[in-house]
Amino acid sequence: MERPATALRRAAVTAEVAAEVRRRFGTPCYVYDRAALEASARAALAFPAPYGLTLRYAMKANPSRGILALFRDLGLHVDASSDHEVERALRAGFAPERIQLTSQMPSRALREHVARGVLFNACSLHQLDEFGKVAPGAAVEVRDLYALYPDYVIDVPAEQAACERARLIVWQHPIQWYAMPPLMKLWLDEVLTLGWAYGRGANGPGAALSGKDVWLVASTGGAESAYRPEGYNRYFFDAFLPPYEQTAALCGLRFLPPLLQHGAHAVGAEGLRRHVAAYRERLASYPDWPEMAELEPCPACDMPPGDRPADPMAAEKAAA
Numbered sequence: 001m002e003r004p005a006t007a008l009r010r011a012a013v014t015a016e017v018a019a020e021v022r023r024r025f026g027t028p029c030y031v032y033d034r035a036a037l038e039a040s041a042r043a044a045l046a047f048p049a050p051y052g053l054t055l056r057y058a059m060k061a062n063p064s065r066g067i068l069a070l071f072r073d074l075g076l077h078v079d080a081s082s083d084h085e086v087e088r089a090l091r092a093g094f095a096p097e098r099i100q101l102t103s104q105m106p107s108r109a110l111r112e113h114v115a116r117g118v119l120f121n122a123c124s125l126h127q128l129d130e131f132g133k134v135a136p137g138a139a140v141e142v143r144d145l146y147a148l149y150p151d152y153v154i155d156v157p158a159e160q161a162a163c164e165r166a167r168l169i170v171w172q173h174p175i176q177w178y179a180m181p182p183l184m185k186l187w188l189d190e191v192l193t194l195g196w197a198y199g200r201g202a203n204g205p206g207a208a209l210s211g212k213d214v215w216l217v218a219s220t221g222g223a224e225s226a227y228r229p230e231g232y233n234r235y236f237f238d239a240f241l242p243p244y245e246q247t248a249a250l251c252g253l254r255f256l257p258p259l260l261q262h263g264a265h266a267v268g269a270e271g272l273r274r275h276v277a278a279y280r281e282r283l284a285s286y287p288d289w290p291e292m293a294e295l296e297p298c299p300a301c302d303m304p305p306g307d308r309p310a311d312p313m314a315a316e317k318a319a320a
């Protein structure tokens with residue numbers, strides 16, 4: 001069956017129309033059928049979408065200004081695949097908030113785009129990292145520990161400042177020996193300091209993280225079936241979580257249900273795509289997660305003084 005837009009297009013460019021175009025504009029000349037474009041856009045806008053729908057025109061299909069203006073007026077948003085396309089959409093009158101940059105090639109103007117309010121669809125961890133660098137404190141800030149601290153010398157004030165800016169802290173890492181990798185553990189040792197992250201009651205010293213959320217996003221080599229009493233890891237994966245949960249609790253952090261990718265080496269492209277989509281959706285919808293209302297608040301853990309070694313530099317720091 002012929003699609004209506006195709007039928008319309010064939011009917012519109014008759015020999016007479018072509019002759020008229022040649023007479024008025026000369027050749028070669030591109031001819032677009034406004035009615036067909038409009039009909040397609042309206043059909044897509046009318047898709048049933050009980051949870052809402054943002055219709056984006058992938059402008060790489062045809063970035064002609066006239067087409068952009070038509071879709072702009074019909075209320076479409078734009079998916080731009082390069083810095084040039086972002087620029088072109090802006091010049092065609094799209095508000096920055098209606099433009100989303102989705103590009104495999106890293107953007108050279110990301111800082112300007114983000115400052116203007118253009119949306120950015122990070123297509124790789126590298127791009128997410130770049131976004132974190134140009135927009136620290138924005139919706140998502142990424143701190144790739146092995147890239148930042150290849151020498152294991154962690155900038156504690158910078159890490160603490162990043163945590164203070166955040167409402168949700170994500171600990172993202174592969175599971176190694178049923179726990180976190182060494183640099184992540186060093187991060188806990190050095191960044192979660194007594195008197196800043198824990199020790200003393202709510203709102204007092206040691207409450208910098210109190211009331212925030214922490215979310216573990218981890219991958220395992222073992223399949224989910226391996227994390228069962230009959231599997232070679234002998235325990236459900238939950239059995240490895242208490243050190244995380246209690247670290248969070250001591251700091252007044254609410255520990256959210258982890259997002260796990262089991263069997264990371266065997267997951268395949270489609271499985272990986274699903275995992276990334278779930279991760280992205282969760283970040284975008286935080287804190288409006290369905291299970292939030294049922295989560296227990298963070299338990300109060302008041303550690304008595306003397307349970308940690310005294311800071312040998314305390315007197316020096318107080319004098320400074």
Ligand SMILES: Cc1cc2nc3c(=O)[nH]c(=O)nc-3n(C[C@H](O)[C@H](O)[C@H](O)COP(=O)(O)O)c2cc1C
Binds near residue numbers: 264
């Ligand atoms: C040193 C080391 C220890 C690991 N220990 C575990 C483990 O205890 N349990 C498990 O399921 N996978 C383990 N793995 C597999 C990793 O979890 C897996 O390679 C990772 O999740 C894959 O993600 P990546 O490609 O981001 O590294 C280990 C891997 C390494 C290198």
